[in-house]
Amino acid sequence: MDLKVLRCGIAGSGYAAKFHFEALKRVFGVRVEIEGAYSPNHEHLEQFTSVRNIKAFQSIDELISEVDVVHVCTPPSAHEPIVISALRSNRHVIVEKPFTGYFGDGSIGFNGDDFPRETGLEQALASVRRMIDAEKKSKGKIMYAENWIYAPSVMKEREILQKTRAQILWIHGEESHSGSHSLSYGQWKYSGGGSMIGKGCHPLSAALHFKQVEGKARFGKSIRPMSVSARIHAVTRMQNYSDEKYLRNTYKDIEDFAQVHVVFEDGTFADIFASELVLGGVHNWIEVNTSNHRTICNITPNNAMQTYTPDGKHYSDVYIVEKTETKSGWSSVSPDESWFTGYQHEMEAFYRSAASGAPPESDSTLAADTISTIYAAYLSAEKKGSEVAVPLIS
Numbered sequence: 001m002d003l004k005v006l007r008c009g010i011a012g013s014g015y016a017a018k019f020h021f022e023a024l025k026r027v028f029g030v031r032v033e034i035e036g037a038y039s040p041n042h043e044h045l046e047q048f049t050s051v052r053n054i055k056a057f058q059s060i061d062e063l064i065s066e067v068d069v070v071h072v073c074t075p076p077s078a079h080e081p082i083v084i085s086a087l088r089s090n091r092h093v094i095v096e097k098p099f100t101g102y103f104g105d106g107s108i109g110f111n112g113d114d115f116p117r118e119t120g121l122e123q124a125l126a127s128v129r130r131m132i133d134a135e136k137k138s139k140g141k142i143m144y145a146e147n148w149i150y151a152p153s154v155m156k157e158r159e160i161l162q163k164t165r166a167q168i169l170w171i172h173g174e175e176s177h178s179g180s181h182s183l184s185y186g187q188w189k190y191s192g193g194g195s196m197i198g199k200g201c202h203p204l205s206a207a208l209h210f211k212q213v214e215g216k217a218r219f220g221k222s223i224r225p226m227s228v229s230a231r232i233h234a235v236t237r238m239q240n241y242s243d244e245k246y247l248r249n250t251y252k253d254i255e256d257f258a259q260v261h262v263v264f265e266d267g268t269f270a271d272i273f274a275s276e277l278v279l280g281g282v283h284n285w286i287e288v289n290t291s292n293h294r295t296i297c298n299i300t301p302n303n304a305m306q307t308y309t310p311d312g313k314h315y316s317d318v319y320i321v322e323k324t325e326t327k328s329g330w331s332s333v334s335p336d337e338s339w340f341t342g343y344q345h346e347m348e349a350f351y352r353s354a355a356s357g358a359p360p361e362s363d364s365t366l367a368a369d370t371i372s373t374i375y376a377a378y379l380s381a382e383k384k385g386s387e388v389a390v391p392l393i394s
């Protein structure tokens with residue numbers, strides 16, 4: 001069988017660029033040619049491209065001109081201009097989470113603790129609109145790289161919802177761990193917020209997706225978010241925080257804990273937790289309680305494999321799972337982490353979609369609803385948890 005060939009390039013050369021590269025090697029339905037990467041840090045770019053034997057592009061424009069699909073693996077503050085340039089050149093874009101946000105007013109003194117959240121909501125929505133407008137005029141599509149939508153456990157629950165036509169009554173989900181490795185994460189001007197956007201976007205998008213799927217299965221139309229109440233905290237920045245050096249503690253002006261209560265158009269709801277305050281590895285799960293079943297999707301950890309060693313030194317060169325503090329004692333190994341997290345499945349789905357023209361499950365509407373809900377939630381947190389309407393874009 002002759003497979004369609006699609007050429008791609010990666011904007012960024014950090015953590016996400018690396019797992020995109022690995023996931024691209026597992027796309028089987030389309031022949032992907034990874035042309036190269038671009039990032040403004042020439043030393044890191046060279047390190048990234050030379051070991052992978054791909055081209056180091058001199059500019060983002062050069063990258064866009066030579067590929068069919070652009071992967072946006074940059075800090076969130078740099079997503080929008082790349083997405084818009086790529087779409088204007090009729091390229092498809094696979095854009096990492098969070099889709100976009102509000103990154104301040106550009107002033108040197110900008111501090112994420114201080115600005116009015118109403119401004120954040122307005123500006124984040126304006127950024128979403130600019131990208132969706134560019135998509136409407138383009139032959140390219142936005143594919144929102146929310147890997148949770150393609151995690152096998154989440155895909156299986158999607159099938160269950162479609163076949164049982166269950167009503168989802170409530171959802172709870174969480175993404176937490178001991179702190180992001182990225183240095184730009186922790187500064188609002190690059191990340192557009194803290195745990196709520198950086199981590200909470202994952203279970204939130206999965207919850208929004210499940211209600212879309214339920215609505216389409218039962219009524220032929222997505223059920224969308226209506227209002228939100230939220231609280232946030234910055235525990236590692238509190239004066240009385242007892243720092244034992246296990247958690248990252250270098251956040252400048254973001255929260256490290258968030259709790260979000262989303263109410264949907266049909267009166268059902270989802271509770272989402274996100275934090276940088278959890279030891280013992282990544283804690284990513286979502287539970288769906290419905291009129292005819294209950295499902296718990298354990299993304300990380302799961303008990304597919306468990307191993308015990310009395311001393312972690314035996315596993316010094318064995319990868320166990322993301323972000324555990326120790327390998328001693330019992331560990332829940334992820335035997336193929338990118339499989340369980342959905343990285344490989346999202347790439348396969350996006351490339352099939354790019355090749356066939358079929359819409360991706362994780363599209364610009366899901367990306368837009370996630371950003372609207374999160375920035376409405378920041379406004380709610382400013383009002384100490386008062387309910388705020390979620391403004392929907394399309």
Ligand SMILES: NC(=O)c1ccc[n+]([C@@H]2O[C@H](COP(=O)([O-])OP(=O)(O)OC[C@H]3O[C@@H](n4cnc5c(N)ncnc54)[C@H](O)[C@@H]3O)[C@@H](O)[C@H]2O)c1
Nearest residue numbers: 012013014015016039041073074075076078096097098182
């Ligand atoms: N889906 C997931 O599980 C997951 C995990 C980690 C990160 N992410 C997302 O991936 C994105 C990147 O995060 P990361 O952890 O790789 O960060 P990182 O700091 O490790 O890497 C960011 C890279 O972007 C480059 N860069 C900065 N500005 C750029 C620009 N204008 N053009 C091109 N490159 C630019 C930097 O030089 C660096 O190479 C973020 O949106 C983050 O939220 C997603």
